[in-house]
Amino acid sequence: MEKARKKVTAPEAGQWPDKVLLPALVAGAVLTTVGFLMAFLYAAPVNGAALSTPQLVGDNMVTNQQLLSQKIFYFHMPVAIVSFVALILAVYYGIRFLMTREARFDTCSRAAMEVALLFVIFTMVTGDLWTRFEWGVWWTWEPRLTTYLILMLIVIAYFVLRNAVDDPERRATYSGVISIIALVDVPICFMITRLIPSSIHPVVTREGGMAPDMALTVALIMVGMLLVAFALYRLRFRQLRLAERMQALKDQLED
Amino acid sequence: MNPILADMYSTVIPSAPFIIGAYAIVWLALLVYVIIVVRGLKKTEEQMALLEEAIAKKTE
Numbered sequence: 635m636e637k638a639r640k641k642v643t644a645p646e647a648g649q650w651p652d653k654v655l656l657p658a659l660v661a662g663a664v665l666t667t668v669g670f671l672m673a674f675l676y677a678a679p680v681n682g683a684a685l686s687t688p689q690l691v692g693d694n695m696v697t698n699q700q701l702l703s704q705k706i707f708y709f710h711m712p713v714a715i716v717s718f719v720a721l722i723l724a725v726y727y728g729i730r731f732l733m734t735r736e737a738r739f740d741t742c743s744r745a746a747m748e749v750a751l752l753f754v755i756f757t758m759v760t761g762d763l764w765t766r767f768e769w770g771v772w773w774t775w776e777p778r779l780t781t782y783l784i785l786m787l788i789v790i791a792y793f794v795l796r797n798a799v800d801d802p803e804r805r806a807t808y809s810g811v812i813s814i815i816a817l818v819d820v821p822i823c824f825m826i827t828r829l830i831p832s833s834i835h836p837v838v839t840r841e842g843g844m845a846p847d848m849a850l851t852v853a854l855i856m857v858g859m860l861l862v863a864f865a866l867y868r869l870r871f872r873q874l875r876l877a878e879r880m881q882a883l884k885d886q887l888e889d
Numbered sequence: 890m891n892p893i894l895a896d897m898y899s900t901v902i903p904s905a906p907f908i909i910g911a912y913a914i915v916w917l918a919l920l921v922y923v924i925i926v927v928r929g930l931k932k933t934e935e936q937m938a939l940l941e942e943a944i945a946k947k948t949e
Binding site: 659670682685686687689691696698699700701702703705706709710713752755756759760763764766767862866869870872873876877879880883884886887 | 893901907919923930933936943
């Protein structure tokens, strides 16, 4: 048992991912900015309701209203996917903690869950702003929205629970279990629009996929957001690890 | 303005505040989070240096 414990190699601050942290953050910021500009200057607008009379604008015959609100999608979808990725990372480290009882895995899980919460909030805010404009309401009990709200509440519960339990080992154990519960909701969130079709969240692949200009813009922002999320995770992990080491030194000094 | 053109762009201007809001909130929140974490990291590093100094003095 003791031998098995010694073999566990947990992530630590200062390892190679920290060396690429700053370049990843800068690259992420640049890619998301380029993607943002492409969303407005390169990706074609989406058609809305048909016009009573087609109108020639420049060299193009325009037959529909132009939906600018759809531009929210270029940030909304990537941040939603990144929230799932961060959550999966948090669960991975939560499970590693439950298997090994190595506290550093719990620290990794907590940092990843914080990033997941940030991106879950972004998804909710961008989605709600679109809903408010298009439908005139802040909220509707649509299946994807409802399952995603449940996911957000589970992630918030994770942090409420962490603050409520003092014993580090018990706190980490409960957190690991809650993160697994959150993970159960991820495939439900993802698949719900395939099981219960919804006009707000169309299944893009089933409807012929995205146009190349749209797909390229989404891909750039997605990669940018993933890099930003990775940098935020490592930055927060470094801070948490340093705080833990400081606490250990304080305890040593008090003894 | 040509009524057809007015109809074509009728959803553009009213939706602008929501689009600007969505992008601004994401970018500002990311910036604020980075600032909070970096400031926290610097503060912890300073405290760590002081603590290491105190331990070194104690062990002398």
